[in-house]
Amino acid sequence: MTPKPRLLAVLDTVCIVLFLIAVGLVFFYAPLERSMGQVQRVFYFHVATAWVGMLGFMVAAGVGVVYLRTNHSLWDIVGLAAIEISLVFFFVAIVTGSIWARPAWNTWWTWDTRLTTAAIVELIYAAYWMLRQGIEDAEKRARFGAVYAILACISVPITFASIRLLRTIHPVVVGGGDPNAEGGFSMTPAMRVTFFYSLIVFSILFVDMLWHRIRLGQLAEKVEQLKLKLSA
Amino acid sequence: MIVVRSLVKRFGLKAVLRGLDFSVEPGEFVALLGPNGAGKTTFLRILASLTRPSLGEVKIAGYQLPQQAAEVRRLLGVVSHLPLLYNDLTAEENLRFYARMYSLPDETQRIGEVLELVGLAERRRDLVRTFSRGMQQRLAIGRAVLHDPEVMLFDEPHTGLDQDACEMLDTVLREVAARQRTVVMTSHDLARVGDLASRFDVLSRGQIVASIQRSQIDPDQILAFYRRAVEK
Amino acid sequence: MKTSPPPINLLRRTFQATVAIIWKDLAAEMRSREMLSAMLVFSLLVILIFNFALELDIKARQTVTSGILWATFAFAGTLGLNRSMAIEKDRGCMDGLLLAPVDRSAIYFGKAIGNLVFMLVVEAIVLPVYSVLYNINLFHPGLLAVILLGSLGYVVVGTLLSAMAVQTRTRDVLLPILLFPVVLPVLISAVKASQGFLLAAEWTEIAPWFNLLLVYDVIFTAAAFMIFDYVVEE
Numbered sequence: 265m266t267p268k269p270r271l272l273a274v275l276d277t278v279c280i281v282l283f284l285i286a287v288g289l290v291f292f293y294a295p296l297e298r299s300m301g302q303v304q305r306v307f308y309f310h311v312a313t314a315w316v317g318m319l320g321f322m323v324a325a326g327v328g329v330v331y332l333r334t335n336h337s338l339w340d341i342v343g344l345a346a347i348e349i350s351l352v353f354f355f356v357a358i359v360t361g362s363i364w365a366r367p368a369w370n371t372w373w374t375w376d377t378r379l380t381t382a383a384i385v386e387l388i389y390a391a392y393w394m395l396r397q398g399i400e401d402a403e404k405r406a407r408f409g410a411v412y413a414i415l416a417c418i419s420v421p422i423t424f425a426s427i428r429l430l431r432t433i434h435p436v437v438v439g440g441g442d443p444n445a446e447g448g449f450s451m452t453p454a455m456r457v458t459f460f461y462s463l464i465v466f467s468i469l470f471v472d473m474l475w476h477r478i479r480l481g482q483l484a485e486k487v488e489q490l491k492l493k494l495s496a
Numbered sequence: 497m498i499v500v501r502s503l504v505k506r507f508g509l510k511a512v513l514r515g516l517d518f519s520v521e522p523g524e525f526v527a528l529l530g531p532n533g534a535g536k537t538t539f540l541r542i543l544a545s546l547t548r549p550s551l552g553e554v555k556i557a558g559y560q561l562p563q564q565a566a567e568v569r570r571l572l573g574v575v576s577h578l579p580l581l582y583n584d585l586t587a588e589e590n591l592r593f594y595a596r597m598y599s600l601p602d603e604t605q606r607i608g609e610v611l612e613l614v615g616l617a618e619r620r621r622d623l624v625r626t627f628s629r630g631m632q633q634r635l636a637i638g639r640a641v642l643h644d645p646e647v648m649l650f651d652e653p654h655t656g657l658d659q660d661a662c663e664m665l666d667t668v669l670r671e672v673a674a675r676q677r678t679v680v681m682t683s684h685d686l687a688r689v690g691d692l693a694s695r696f697d698v699l700s701r702g703q704i705v706a707s708i709q710r711s712q713i714d715p716d717q718i719l720a721f722y723r724r725a726v727e728k
Numbered sequence: 729m730k731t732s733p734p735p736i737n738l739l740r741r742t743f744q745a746t747v748a749i750i751w752k753d754l755a756a757e758m759r760s761r762e763m764l765s766a767m768l769v770f771s772l773l774v775i776l777i778f779n780f781a782l783e784l785d786i787k788a789r790q791t792v793t794s795g796i797l798w799a800t801f802a803f804a805g806t807l808g809l810n811r812s813m814a815i816e817k818d819r820g821c822m823d824g825l826l827l828a829p830v831d832r833s834a835i836y837f838g839k840a841i842g843n844l845v846f847m848l849v850v851e852a853i854v855l856p857v858y859s860v861l862y863n864i865n866l867f868h869p870g871l872l873a874v875i876l877l878g879s880l881g882y883v884v885v886g887t888l889l890s891a892m893a894v895q896t897r898t899r900d901v902l903l904p905i906l907l908f909p910v911v912l913p914v915l916i917s918a919v920k921a922s923q924g925f926l927l928a929a930e931w932t933e934i935a936p937w938f939n940l941l942l943v944y945d946v947i948f949t950a951a952a953f954m955i956f957d958y959v960v961e962e
Contacts, residue, residue, distance in 0.1 A: 398896030402508025569829040578820030584756035596748035597828035
């Protein structure tokens with residue numbers, strides 16, 4: 265068995281340290297938001313998890329294209345890894361979103377654009393998982409998985425646009441929009457630092473987890489190979 | 497006519513064909529024998545351009561597969577154990593459809609000839625749904641010879657046929673082969689192919705393990721030859 | 729050795745093969761009518777269920793009609809898509825199509841256009857029935873255009889995904905699960921655009937939805953056309 269690469273071990277440690285700092289920043293550095301109170305602190309990780317979810321979603325489609333072109337199983341492993349991570353992070357984003365929604369809009373769930381889109385992406389992952397489950401041949405499984413990831417990646421932005429056309433109450437905190445949207449707030453510099461720091465830490469966390477998941481996938485492939493050798 | 501060098505086909509991690517070498521001269525009728533799971537169907541599907549090889553070279557009439565699949569397809573007639581026919585179309589309509597897919601110039605005349613050849617001229621206006629298994633298989637052969645292909649591939653054409661139907665099928669097969677066509681036919685029924693083929697190849701564990709001309713072997717010895725080859 | 733045909737010839741052959749596939753699907757369906765009758769009866773049942781589930785009084789009808797229609801089309805559509813691809817798969821006919829010396833896009837467009845025709849036929853029957861049942865005039869040219877564009881988007885993706893679903897163990901069950909989350913923009917914008925026309929809204933209100941439908945149709949026709957090879961070839 266190949267030992268864990270040195271760089272990965274370093275990355276693990278770095279991630280843990282950076283993450284602890286992020287938690288510290290969120291709770292002790294970022295100031296208390298006036299109208300929302302403590303609940304506002306969920307915002308930093310909420311956006312960061314949603315960001316990672318999106319990252320995974322796009323990576324999966326990107327390597328899907330690469331897989332179809334090269335037919336190399338590594339890209340399938342990467343795609344599956346990205347989707348699994350994205351699935352978990354979108355789920356966390358939906359839960360933290362609900363925690364936010366409760367005091368801000370007095371409801372756990374709203375059919376807000378981003379929340380709904382995240383939920384649809386989760387359903388797409390469920391479909392993706394069922395598609396893969398239904399195929400015996402590993403090559404075909406990889407191929408169909410790649411095709412579906414690509415289709416999803418083309419469709420979700422259009423879905424997002426159409427839900428946004430319907431109506432949105434989600435606060436647009438970064439990059440303009442209507443600052444008076446209900447549940448919105450403007451960020452102080454300290455909040456801004458915490459926010460972007462969280463984004464960066466979660467991105468690094470994504471790379472670290474992706475790496476681990478790819479290794480796991482490769483090991484699983486090796487196990488399959490050994491099993492085949494035994495049975496042959 | 498057919499040249500195959502070091503052909504490897506893997507499904508996922510499992511290698512079905514492992515460095516197979518094979519060649520057929522124009523006009524030869526090769527019976528491809530082998531136990532179940534030896535890779536006969538996979539091999540034939542690769543020759544038929546339905547499955548891509550993982551490694552190795554496949555050339556038919558000088559055209560490379562899978563790059564020049566379009567040219568190869570024009571030269572190929574394929575009969576599998578599935579009929580490849582539409583139940584809700586008549587015999588004639590099925591042939592007409594395929595004639596259009598191959599853009600045959602004089603379709604009506606050719607369809608008449610083919611129906612005559614496979615002995616279904618009187619049932620031309622009946623739905624394929626009403627045909628017996630044997631009649632369907634004869635029509636399937638008619639479909640395969642419609643565009644007058646130079647190379648014919650048969651995958652277990654006798655599967656599921658009773659004695660009478662088998663004999664009728666053999667008559668058609670002989671007629672087809674008599675036109676100086678190159679034929680490759682897989683089978684596990686040695687008695688059946690014994691007096692059809694001009695050469696016997698044995699495919700076992702993903703490779704051609706033995707090959708002999710009919711002129712060099714006593715018909716009674718074919719079974720013994722096959723056993724020796726498989727057990728090697 | 730035969731030489732490969734010039735490009736113009738290739739285009740013509742692709743077109744001929746596309747037409748041949750459409751003709752074949754229509755001829756078989758004209759004879760058995762299995763798919764159309766199943767889709768139709770199913771559509772009417774869905775409307776019946778909506779009728780009791782939603783208590784369609786006159787006021788409710790105005791606003792929910794477009795939603796009911798599109799839900800009906802979406803559900804009935806999966807029946808047709810599944811059936812149309814199962815016919816190719818079950819008796820090896822897909823191999824027969826792949827063996828023919830035609831471009832794969834001919835197979836895709838042939839199947840997709842056939843599916844579109846079936847869907848439009850069902851819609852052409854459901855619409856007047858709905859009109860009579862609920863005394864609503866549905867014959868608005870704008871609405872018909874929306875139905876055409878919406879069905880097109882639905883079928884373009886549905887044909888591709890049904891070719892995938894039919895190759896899996898779960899088959900029929902899988903198609904709606906794969907299709908609905910991806911085809912959602914079509915359903916949303918088709919419902920809103922239809923509603924706009926039914927309520928005689930201003931064109932400026934309908935236009936964004938109409939454009940969204942157009943964009944979806946164009947993007948996914950191109951995408952499906954490029955991806956189809958990877959779905960059918962091994």
